[in-house]
Amino acid sequence: MISSTANPKVKELVQLKKKKKERDQQKAYLVEGLRMAREVPKADILKIYTTEKFYRSNRQFFEKKQEPILLSDTVFQYVSDTKTPQGILLVVRQRAYTEEDLMGQKNPCFLILENVQDPGNVGTILRSAEGAGISGILLSKDCADLYNPKTIRSTMGSIFRIPFCYTDDLKASILKLKNSNITLYSADLDGEASYDEATYQRACGFLIGNEGNGLTKEISDLADEKIYIPMKGEVESLNASIAATILMFEVARQRRREE
Template sequence: MAEPELTNIKSPRVKAARRLAKRAFRDRDRAFLAEGAQAVREALALPGVTVELFATAEAGTRHADIVAAARQAGVPVFGASGEVMAELAQTVTPQGLLAVCRFVHVPLAEAVPGGASLVAVLAHVRDPGNAGTVLRTADAAGADAVVFTDASVDPYNGKCVRASAGSLFHLPVVTAAPVAETVRHLKDSGLRVLAADGAGTRTLDDVDLAGPTAWIFGNEAWGLPEEVLKLADEVVRVPIYGRAESLNLATAAAVCLYASARAQRAAAAR
């Protein structure tokens, strides 16, 4: 490495990065941590996002391409001792690569312009792992954007970033959006707004999903509150054919998003 290796966990640079594990500091610095080769690679693919990169000697050698890409982009690369990396990383077995990144979210109007066909809205989703998994699934299903409402977890939470497996950097993400304003914008943009909830009288099998659709997903334990259900054009439930009481939130979201993707593609092919 060109830069000297950081070995002191109390150095200002390490402390400044470390505190981004807390939301208050993330919001203040408008920055967050992305851990691991996959996330760092995706961050570097977006110009201007990566602020600095920390790499252990071992990871720097193994991922020489990533380190080279960072240098080429003018991103400072700091060697980190194993102890420093353990201090910075939020995982039990750190991969040895960690980037400080600038916030990537965009305003709702930019994330969902006219002509969007599939949007996922996370309302009251509190578990960061679930939120990241839904983000990854929405990306896979070809969604245009993912909106985190102000009652949902922070998309920059370390667990959410990791569970998204790079998808946080792939598609427009909106954060801290008021739900009523969000739904109004989605409707104005020509999307039908469906609330996914066990309270739905119609199931996924009974709804025509060929048109532009926004899905609202709720809380892991109690679903969506009445006032959000009322905002939606329709409340739809995933059918339960067996004896399970319900589906896990991320699982239900996957079934809904892929049902939409499939129906839209089938309609386009006709």
């Protein structure tokens, strides 16, 4: 059992928790909690850390998996990203998706995120995307890190099932989508049409911008059509994840009618 926070394995866990650079270098990230741990594909698990109490109470979880590394309660609290840790932590291999993986699907629908900063928003968008049947998510390089522990928790397991990739050149990636006959819509307060007036049965994508500033003009102008979500009262705009969810489920609604 590891009982010292100075142990090299413990230091590695802390680095993976805190630093995107470390996660990118190791091509790995942390998954904490029993519910999420159960959803991790076995082939993606690199290491398992647990407390002795959790190990004794959840032996079934460890069947047909690798032998876990035991941490003392104090050390586990030290490496945990939650206030009340359950006692199970996995180091998981990152998936490597490409833009071609996203585009190679039949009649796809994408989300394209520009500079969405909040990890919780990005994670919630991924979770909603799975629920709505979205094909994949393309993120600008300045979006929040999907492998951030807070983002991972917000996905509620969708991180393991929805394809996504970051792009160093968002404009070029968008133009590639347009050249593949994918119709793009930008969520814009000054949009020409309500979101539920457009037709989404064919391959399409939605451009979603930063929480505070929305899309940059350069990216918004690449859309084939600018749409808006009608609102009452004095509300000026919606949270990025809420707006994205409304749009995605409108696609799902329309496509169900065509089935």
